[in-house]
Structure formats: C-alpha cells, structure tokens
Amino acid sequence: MTQLDSPSSFGVTETRTEPQRVPEIPDKPGTPPGVAHARAYRPELQGLRALAVVLVVVYHVWLGRVSGGVDVFFVITGFLIVGQLFRASERGGIRFGPMWARMIKRLFPAALTVLLSIMVASLVWLPEQRWFQTISEVVAAATYWENWRLAIDSTDYFAQHNEASPVQHFWSLSIQGQFYVAMPLVVALVALVAKLCRLRLKGVLTAVLLALFGTSLWYSMWLTETTQQVAYFHSLTRVWEFMLGGLLALFITSVSLPRWLRILLGWVGVIGLAICGVVLQVGTMFPGYVALWPTLSAVFVLLAGATDSKIGADRWLSSRPLEFIGNISYALYLWHWPLLVIYLAVNGIAKPDWLAGSVLIGAALLLATITYYGVEEPVRRSKIGVVRPWRAYAFGVAVLVAVVGAAQGWQAYGENLAQAAVQEAEPDQHPGALVMTGGAEARESYDEEPIPSMIAIPDEQAELTNGTCEILPRGPEVEVCQTSNAATATKRLVIVGDSHAQSLLGAFDPLVEKNNWHITVMRRPGCPFSVNSELFPNRTSCVAWNKAVVPEIIQRRPDAVIVMGTYQVRPGLRERLPEGFIAQWRKLYEANLPVVAIRDNPRYTYQSTECVEEHGADDPECIGVRSELYHAVPPYQGRLDIPPNVRFVDLSDLYCDSYVCQPIIGNVRVYRDENHITETYMSTMSPTVEKRVKRALGW
Incomplete structure (x- = not known):
C-alpha cells in the first residue's frame, strides 16, 4: 500500500461529523460570565469544522502532506454525540431507531453518490490495473470498514505497492460510522448500570470515558511506536480522540474562564491547527501522543x-x-480526494502545480455545493423515516445495494476482460523469455496485445497450482505450502525466501507435472533467506522467521533448496551478496543439503507497467541499462567463503540482453510492479530454468 506522505500518495483524509444545527440545552438564566455553556447553535463550531476541512484540502492538494484535521473531526464528533446521548439518557433514554435513521439520512446519500461517481470516473480514467483495488475499496468504504482494509494492506508486502485509491479517504468515515453505532450502546449500558446501582449517570459515564480515553491513548502510543502504518488506520487507536470530545461535552458548562483567557485559547487553538501539519509529519507520527496537538487545539477553540x-x-x-x-464540509471532504487522485493518474504526475491545484479545489467546492443542496439537504429534510424509522433503514439498504451491486458488476466486467485476454492469446504470439535463448524467433511486432493484460497485472503473483498451505504450530509464524505428490515425486525441492523467491514459482510450478517434482514453499515477503534482516534492518521478525525455517527445511531432507543468490539489483550497480545469505547457506551445508542460488532480477524506482502505458515500451524511461544494473562479474564469483554445497544459476540474460532490459519481452510483460516478475513471464522462463537447475545439480 502507498505509504502516507510519500510522493505518490497524499496520505489520508477527513470527514464531517453530525448535522450543522445540533440540538443543545439552552442557556440557563443566571449562568456566571465566562462559563462556556451549551447553546442551541454554535457558529464557531461550524467555523472550526470549516477550518479543519480547508486545511485537509489545502495540505493534500498543494502541500502533499497530512494536516491533522481528521483528529479535529473526531473530537467534534465525540463532543456532539456524547453530549446528545447523555442528555437523552437523562431525559428518559436513547431512542435508537430514530437516532440511527437520522444518521443514515445524513451520511448515506452524499457518500454513496460520491462512490457511484468514483466508480464511473475510475472506469473511464484510471489504468485497468488499478480497477480491482478500487472496486474492493469501494465496497469496504460503502460498508464502513475501509480503515481496517487499509490497516491490513499496510502490513501486506504486495499491497504496500498499491497506489492511493480514490476512496482511501473513507477510512475516517468508517471509524466515525463505527463510533456512531458503538457509542449509543455504550452510553445506554452505562445508563442502565447507573440506574440499577442508583448512581449519578454523569459520574459513572465520566469514569467510563476516562477509562476508554486512557486505555486507547496508551494503546495508540504503543502501536504507533511498533507498527505506525497499522496504528494510523486502527479504530481503537482513535477512540481516545472521541472520548476527549465526550469528556469536554460533559464538563464544558462547569468551566468558568475569564474572557481574556478564552480569547487567548481560541487563537492558540486556531493557530495550532493551522501549523500542525507543517511542524509535524502527521502521516508518519500519528496517532500517538503527538496527536494531542490538534485535538487539544480543537478543545481550546x-x-x-x-x-x-x-x-x-x-x-x-x-x-x-x-x-x-462548514455546511458543505462533508461533501467537500468527499469530493476533493477522488478529484485529486484521478487527476494525478490521468496526467502521470505526483503533485499538481498551483494552478491545477486551484482548479481542483474550485471543482471540489462546486461539486460539494451541488451535493449539499441537491442531495444532502433534500434527503435530510424529507419525511423518510420520520414516523417509521424502518423506512430510513430500507432507504439506506437500497442505496447501499445499488453501490455494492454496481461494484460487483464492474468486478465481473473486469474479470471477463482478463479471462478473454488469456483465452484469446496464441502461444506463438507470446513467446516471452524464449526469444532471449533462441527458443523462439524475436519479432519487431506481434499481431496480438502483450500479456498479461493490464487489468490482470495485480493478480500476477505466482502460487502453486495444486498446493495446500499450513501455518506451523510452533515458533514464529511460518507458512508452508506444498504440492500433493510427496509420495510419488522423483525429486523434492524447497523454495525459501522473500517475494522474489516466491516469484520463481512461476517457473517451477509447471515442472511439478512435467517432471513429477514435489515443491515446498516457505516464503515471507520482505524477508530474504538470511541470518539478518536485509530489507528492514530493525525487523526482528525476519530474523526469527529465518531461524525457524532452517530446521523445517533440514527435517524435510529435500533434494535441493532453491534460494535467491544476490540482492538489490538496482541502478548504480548495487547488486551484492550479503554475508547473511552465506551464513544461512552454511547451515544447510552442515546438514548436507544442496543449494541452488538464483541471481536476482533487476529492481526499478518506477512502476514498469504504468511507465509503458504512459510512455510506450520503447521509451528510454521504461528501459533499464544492463551495465547500470548488473556487474560484469557476478558478486559471488571468486568468493572464497561460499560453502561447497552452493551452485549458482544466472538468469540475468532472460531479463536483459547485452545492453538493455526491456519491460516487454517476447510480447509478454516482464514486471507486475517495480521489481516483481509477472507469473506469465516467469512461466515462459520455465524451460530454461529447468535446464540450468538440472545442470547445476548434475541431474
């Protein structure tokens, strides 16, 4: 998944909370001067919401940063909702049916209108390889679990390479939607306990909110320190921000401050919000204790x-x-992000200039105004669900089904396109790596389009065709996948390592049926087979995983272990043979197990498929130069510390000729992203891989 605040992503976005005019307890006569009491309408709260959404839009569009405005919205939501629920409980109880009916009428129409629009725009303008990601996120956004989808993707090695989708900003809406459902239940339970125990509701509710605040803040700090990408989208790391607003709602009428101090607090809050995203790297530091900056700024206001x-x-x-x-803030938030993402995708740039950014903001304001007056307000003021709340639920289900149904229809259309491309492909039109070894005639042009099709690119991750997987019950999590022919196999191989080792499955999988080889795969993306953590120096999980797989390999006594033999084939001749690789191979040597070490494929700084789509396969920007990627002499040649059980296989001539490394070879796309080989191209390498591995092992 695209990292927050990276050049290709502007991180995350924010959302509006409750209606503009929130019923509040009127001012009581005789309230002391300086008491911040509740009023029927607080225009400064609308201004606070407006300030937050303006910061969100400006920071995303012009600065390419995250503003911290989402934290403000969480505080406002907690302030409004907890206050309403507390007063409702004191008046006799929460009416869940009408309350959730109003929520559906307020949130669903604009959100689902934008989601439908995003699907249409994405179908027209987004590259086909981004369709399936967008579809899955549309469904997640419509069903209010987009934040969990992004949290999962943030730990998925392959999903980390995803571009920001046009619906990524729905993560905060999802958290708020979850809060709207959970908080009324919490307050109702607290009210019931207080009534049964004959305790004051305010005291019991305060204790519960404080407990939730403290626990969530501690968890937020811990998870931010350990796995910040997950913490950013995690619902439980954000609970304390809602609770902060809720606690303020319970006690704001009891706080008496002199006017000069309230004037000072107001400006401290406004200025604090305005500069938060400049001073702090919100996208990479939040939501731990650092998020107290924008949340307390909102509290001050x-x-x-x-x-x-x-x-x-x-x-x-x-x-x-x-x-x-402030009135259109919800719609403005909804529209600005998809406009930005689609504009960047169409133009192939990472950030708009000031003029383009101004046009995007203007378009977002226009669409937000139309949505507010043409969709939000008419539905909110309608009589749907006023007398019979179930009608509002039926309305919500209907529009939700429409969005999810449209997404599934788009999914089916995309799958049909991908399947048709495979079925219509003629082998002689797509020889792939065979043209590099003389196994097929190289042509200047082909009658058919390259394969895999662009829409199928995200699924070009090699897996065993007929295999079963299990998680070993002991030690760190080790997934073992293997073919089902263990009893009859002529040879038994173990492929172990990171995602590049997994990519080799595209070449070895056809050999299972051809040669009756048994294949076992032990892979962990981002963790090469090494005693060290090569990609992430501080990731102890890679070291633990590598330590755990060695005895599993030895126990299976394979005829050969297939590993990657070099690392980081990048521009600037950075290819190397890490010491950690050799140390791991030595353990297998002590167990008398043969090792076949495969020279790694080139890695680039750009998405190969998108470069080809934008510039063409013959554009120098999309073509690697071999002399800048591979050493003339492999880094393992001449090394005296390599154990004698290791045999090297060089496949670099299948990725590059003597001079260049083409993105499309033999009418087959070589890369699925910037460094992983497509399963389709790897399958065309299978005959050569078979021949060279057999030669290396003397089979």
Missing part, C-alpha cells in the same frame, strides 16, 4: 466558545464564508 469580542477567534470562525464551508 470549543472551550473559548463565544467571547463576544471583536478580536476573538470565534468572531472569525462565525463569519458567513466559514459557516458556508
């Missing part, structure tokens, strides 16, 4: 309230322009 001062921040926040932006 809410505490300041209405100062009735000409120099108060609330006077500016209550202005008509900010009130208008």
